[in-house]
């Protein structure tokens with residue numbers, strides 16, 4: 001089974017459009033939406049949830065008032081100001097570090113697990129999909145990404161699917177690392193702007209670090225051909241394969257507004273044709 005992660009240095013570079021289109025073209029791949037902070041693959045693939053799983057990503061301090069003698073030590077030592085003057089835990093501010101429970105002289109504080117989000121298994125027209133949603137204000141998205149990837153692996157084994165397509169989170173932080181480790185190919189979608197080039201280079205460094213095969217495609221390459229040439233030059237110098245250059249086309253936004261992938265909505269468009277080429281070149285790269 002092969003795994004392909006699609007990354008972008010930041011949001012808004014067309015990653016979801018590309019991922020959803022590749023899912024359509026692949027036909028029987030298992031999909032994993034690892035952008036657990038702000039998932040949006042569902043807007044184009046319309047998953048029907050068949051299983052929901054609680055995600056325990058953190059802990060919460062709970063004070064037993066019967067045992068508490070109001071000494072205030074916990075309040076003083078909490079770095080997150082999560083214990084109020086009335087010695088009550090502010091559940092939103094509590095980071096679950098456990099310091100208060102460890103230092104309470106009356107053993108009045110216990111740490112309980114809390115639901116930090118949900119992981120889902122869903123059916124789409126193009127295959128099964130593992131996805132998730134982290135609750136607002138919760139951290140630990142890397143752990144939830146790992147759960148999504150585990151779910152996707154189980155699904156691909158059950159379904160005898162030979163490919164997992166992973167929609168990676170934007171950026172280069174912990175959840176991106178979790179979506180990249182152990183995959184075969186990392187496809188970075190970038191745009192021809194100065195910040196796009198910078199983000200591309202950071203994403204490629206991460207891919208290299210994890211010993212994953214890098215591929216690049218440039219979205220809206222024709223909005224700044226000089227910058228596109230810089231990207232192509234950089235990739236050539238570093239022996240990185242560029243699998244496609246997607247032109248700007250307002251049909252892409254139209255397709256999104258209509259909740260469809262561009263390869264379904266405008267299958268004869270230049271964008272759809274180029275994404276088909278990208279898909280063929282990605283397959284060759286495994």
Ligand code: SF4
Pocket residue numbers: 063067068069070071072073074075087103104105106107108109
């Ligand atoms: S440290 Fe323990 S006993 Fe002291 S105020 Fe906090 S909960 Fe109460």
Ligand code: SF4
Pocket residue numbers: 060061077078079080081082083089093094095096097098099100101
């Ligand atoms: S668990 Fe940590 S963050 Fe939460 S109240 Fe205790 S000391 Fe503060």
